Amino acid sequence: MTTTTSVRTSKRPVDTDQKLPLSPLLALATAAFVVVLTEALPAGVLPEMARGLSVSESAAGQALTVYALASGLAAVPLAALTAGWRRKRLLVTAVAVFAVANTVTALSACYPLxxxxxxxxxxxxxxxxxxxxxxxxxxxxxxxxxxxxxxAMAGIPLALSLGIPAGTFLGSLVGWRVTFGLVTLVSVLLLGWILVSVPDHPGQRPGRREPILRAVRLPGVAAVLFVVAAYVLAHNTFYTYIASFLDAYGMSGQRDLVLLVFGLASMVSILVTGALIDRRLRELTIGSTVLFLLAAALLIPFADDAVVVYGSMVLWGLGWGGLATLLQTAVTDAGGDRGQALLVTVWNTLMAGGGVTGGVLLDTLGPASFPWSVLLLLVPVLLVVVGARTHGFPERGTRGSGT
Structure with missing residues (x-):
C-alpha cells in the first residue's frame, strides 16, 4: 500500500483532456479482487472448510489469521528487500504466488500444509x-x-459484493475446494493481463530510501495508524466468524445472501468515496465509523431478527467499503510512502489479531459477543477521528500539512 507524495505535489501543468488508462487500472482492481478473495473466502465457507480439514471452526478461522499476520509482518522488510526490483516483476511474482497457494488450498487435506x-x-x-x-x-x-x-481499489468491494457471496454459494453447491480452484484460474488469467497491459516502472535507488519507522513521528501518522488498528481489529473479529454468527441465529441458509448485501453496500461506499474523498475525507471517515457503530448496536438486541440483520449488513458495508481508500489517503497525506508501509503492517497485523480475538470470543463468550467487541473498539476510533482535526483527519483545506 505504499504511495509517493511526488504525484500529489507535482508542479506539472494539468492537462484536463487526459483520460484514465482503464485497462491497467482494471488489472490492478482485479489484483485487489484476488487478494481480498483469497484472504476472506474462508469466512464464507468456514464450517465446510473446518470439516474438510478435520478441525474446529475456530481453528479453520486461523486461515485468515496466518494470512493477515504474514502480510503484516512481511510488509516493511519485504518493501526494503524488493525496493530495487522493477515494479512489474514484483507484481507478477506476487500474483503467481497466489495461483500456487490457492491451488494447494484447493487440493490439500492437511491442515498444517x-x-x-x-x-x-x-x-x-x-x-x-x-x-x-x-x-x-x-x-x-x-x-x-x-x-x-x-x-484500483474497486476490487475490494467487488470481491466482497460478488466474489465472497458467489464463493459461499459455490462452496455449498459444489464444495469449497472447487471455489479455491476457481480463484487459481482467475489468478492465472490475471497474470496474462498484467503482462500485456500494465506498464513497468523501475525500483528505488539505494540512496533515495528513507527509514520507514521514523514516519510514525510525523504529525497525524500515529492518529491514522490508531484508527487503522482499532477499526480493522473490530471488523475482522466479527467478519472472520460471520458464518458462525449467522448459524447461531438460524440464518445458515442465507449466508451467501447476507454477504451479497454486505458487499453491494460496500461497492456503493467506494463509489461515494471515490467521488468525494478529495473534498470530504474527514466527514467520510467519521460517517464510516458511525455507520459501523450503528450496525453493531442494532445487532446486540435484534440479532435474531432477519430484517435487522440485513439492515445492519447494509450499514456495515457502507461503513467498510471505502475505508481502505480513506485511510490510505489520510496516511499518505500525513506520512507519504513511509506512512503507507506502516499502514500495511498495522492493517494486516490487526487483521490477524481479529482472527485470533474472534476465535477466543467464539469459544468463550459465543457469537453474541461480536457486536459488543465492535462497540468497544470503535468508540475510541470515533473520538480520535473527531479530535484529529489538524493532522491525520484535518478540516477541508488543511490536508497534507503534516507531511
Missing part, C-alpha cells in the same frame, strides 16, 4: 498492497489521481 501456504499467500499480499496505490498514481494524470486509486 494449508496453513503454510496461506502464510505464503499472506506475504504475497503485502507485495500487492504495496504496489496498488503507487501504480494507480503513476498511471493517472495528477488531477485524476484520486479517481484512479478508487478504480
Amino acid at each position: 494449508t496453513m503454510a501456504f496461506r502464510l505464503v499467500a499472506g506475504v504475497a499480499s503485502a507485495a500487492v498492497w504495496a504496489e496498488l496505490v503507487v501504480y494507480a498514481r503513476r498511471l493517472a494524470p495528477p488531477h485524476l489521481a484520486g479517481r484512479a486509486i478508487a478504480i
